[in-house]
Amino acid sequence: MSTPHDFDFLHGDWHGAHRRRAGFLDPDSPWGPEFTSTSHCRPLFDGAANIDEIDMPHLGSKGLTLRLFDPSTRLWSLHWSSSTTGRLFPPVVGAFVGGRGEFHGDDTYEGEKVRVRFVWSGVSEASARWEQAFSVDGGDTWVTNWIMEFTRPPTALPVSGTPGA
Template identity: 35%
Template sequence: MPLPPDANAPSDFDFIIGDWLVKHKRLNARLAGCTEWTEFEGRTSTMKILGGFGNLEDNLLHFPEGAFRAAAMRSYCPTSGTWSIWWLDGRNPTALDTPVVGRFADHVGLFFADDFLDGQPIKVRFIWTARPGAHPRWEQAFSSDQGQTWETNWEMEFIPVGGGEG
């Protein structure tokens, strides 16, 4: 039985609550001048936690080399007005990725983190687009020059299970 939501909970991520078919497009190599992409599908299911001040996303990704599980956890800080997003890859279940932190404006969420790729410092950017009447979209990009340029390396489109609009 779900616990009741907090009356003051933010609604920024309400668009992603539920069950989704996900169309993935992933760049084959990151920050290597690669232009080849791999497309595959997945499933995801997201539910609210923390009285609506967070949510938990359970993922099944069907990579060409095999399926695996992952989870995203999001939490909202009312003091800063920002969301933090963590990723847990089922292939490495003892480590959470560095969280990206950001907020929504006009149905677009921008989230950033400083991280490392192959031992080199990078910036990470997530963009969530949740325009009314359109399927939600997410993209990830990396920058190796402190955010002067960005290479998008993963895109996802979320289609509600049942085929309706987001």
């Protein structure tokens, strides 16, 4: 069951290695070239919320995620925004179970309604993995279209935290 400290592992500085599909809805679309990012996450509400900013020079943009824990439902809502749009996208909502976080929501992509899934896995003090997938059939099939491998910079101090423990 999720707790207000599931995302404690993310606090601090990170390097990211990204892979994105050329076509976010096409499972046969090739993966584009890998690119890097840097990010910083800080806690809010004594850990029951956090905000991070990610700098992706390859894309010429920055992004931020606001994560909020709802103690009544024990679910997290993750709200993404990009500097290219200046708006919050619809949230994905979910929880960590056994160290794996899965979050779902509804959005549109290039005018088409999509179901969105974020998955956090492989969480440790020094690394984590995030994946985004879209579904156009209500979640029967998914196309993973963006993967980020996070690693803690050597100069950053590790932060403890095991989600869903």
